[in-house]
Amino acid sequence: MNKAFSFIILTYNEEIHLPRLLESIKSLRAPLFILDSGSTDETLSIAASYGTQVKTNAFENHPKQWDFALKHFDIQTPWTIGLDADQIVTPELFEMLESFNDEKHQDVNGIYFSRKNFFQGSWIRYGGYYPIYLLKMFRTGIGYSDLNENMDHRFIVPGKTVVWKKGHIVEENLKENDIDFWYQKHERYSDLIAQEEIERMQNLRKQSLNPTLFGNPDERKAWLKRLWWKLPLGIRPYLYYGFRMFFQLGVFDNKTARRFHYLQGLWFRKLVDQKIKTLQNRQ
Known part of the structure; x- marks a missing residue:
């Protein structure tokens, strides 16, 4: 053993x-x-x-x-x-x-x-x-x-x-070979993320890590997340998708991978922003 x-x-x-x-x-x-x-x-x-x-x-x-x-x-x-x-x-x-x-x-x-x-x-x-x-x-x-x-x-x-x-x-x-499974999963994920961001706006959540661009991989991610939260809702998905496709060379992936970039990088993040706005309006 x-x-x-x-x-x-x-x-x-x-x-x-x-x-x-x-x-x-x-x-x-x-x-x-x-x-x-x-x-x-x-x-x-x-x-x-x-x-x-x-x-x-x-x-x-x-x-x-x-x-x-x-x-x-x-x-x-x-x-x-x-x-x-x-x-x-x-x-x-x-x-x-x-x-x-x-x-x-x-x-x-x-x-x-x-x-x-x-x-x-x-x-x-x-x-x-x-x-x-x-x-x-x-x-x-x-x-x-x-x-x-x-x-x-x-x-x-x-x-x-x-x-x-x-x-x-x-x-x-492999369950994601059924695209309906992918959509349903990310519908649930979008609810969790939207609620999380609302709680961050209300200072009910704070980052556990020190956000730094020159730290370990998670500290760099924390820095990028902090930047993301400062970007305007509804616009940031397009900024991210463009950055991902052109500066991070997503256009060079194959057709299936480019579809993933669209779904995960744009569609999903637009959905999250829509749900954040809905929660804000309710409040």
């Missing part, structure tokens, strides 16, 4: 994804923990077949679900790795984890993995989507979920972090 790190995975009806992920990490022989939010398909049977420890918690949002997982699983390894069910560990990242030595990372509290994102079979290579670095590995008991976010989830650690630029996690939600 791997004594350096454990995996925590969030699931909800992931029979299409979970075997793919568990196969990519099973030879690491690390303890596996799954927090499920009420799956009705074969997710729990698949989890049991891989010897995972499973708990169930009603889903409210991703940050709170991760917070519950970190607080309710008894992780005995010095490191924890948090993954989503629609991600897999590539062979290159597998090798880095297989050779991981805790003694060589005594001054490090968190490790960023590089992510490759796919949509309907296409790698989203441009438009600011690669490389994206996500804090996925952190010292047990030190890393925590950022509850000041309502939809986006991130782990936070105090102290030093490092970025692994080699090796990747690959993220592809």
Whole structure:
């Protein structure tokens, strides 16, 4: 059994994804923990077949679900790795984890993995989507979920972090091959983000991280978010989409990836702004 790190995975009806992920990490022989939010398909049977420890918690949002997982699983390894069910560990990242030595990372509290994102079979290579670095590995008991976010989830650690630029996690939600699923999911996400932004306007939420353009990947993202919140509603989606397509070279992606840029970069953000205005009018 791997004594350096454990995996925590969030699931909800992931029979299409979970075997793919568990196969990519099973030879690491690390303890596996799954927090499920009420799956009705074969997710729990698949989890049991891989010897995972499973708990169930009603889903409210991703940050709170991760917070519950970190607080309710008894992780005995010095490191924890948090993954989503629609991600897999590539062979290159597998090798880095297989050779991981805790003694060589005594001054490090968190490790960023590089992510490759796919949509309907296409790698989203441009438009600011690669490389994206996500804090996925952190010292047990030190890393925590950022509850000041309502939809986006991130782990936070105090102290030093490092970025692994080699090796990747690959993220592809196969359910999104059905575009209606994508629309329905982002309708729900838009409600969460709109409510979050209203609460930020009312000073009910504050950023947990120090926003700085020259900090770690999450601190840079916090800086960009702070800038985003200052831009005028209704106009900022077009500014972002233009920046993403031309300055971040999204036009060089293939047709499917360009559709993703339109849906995620413009349509979704217009929807969020519309819902923010609706909430403002109600108040």
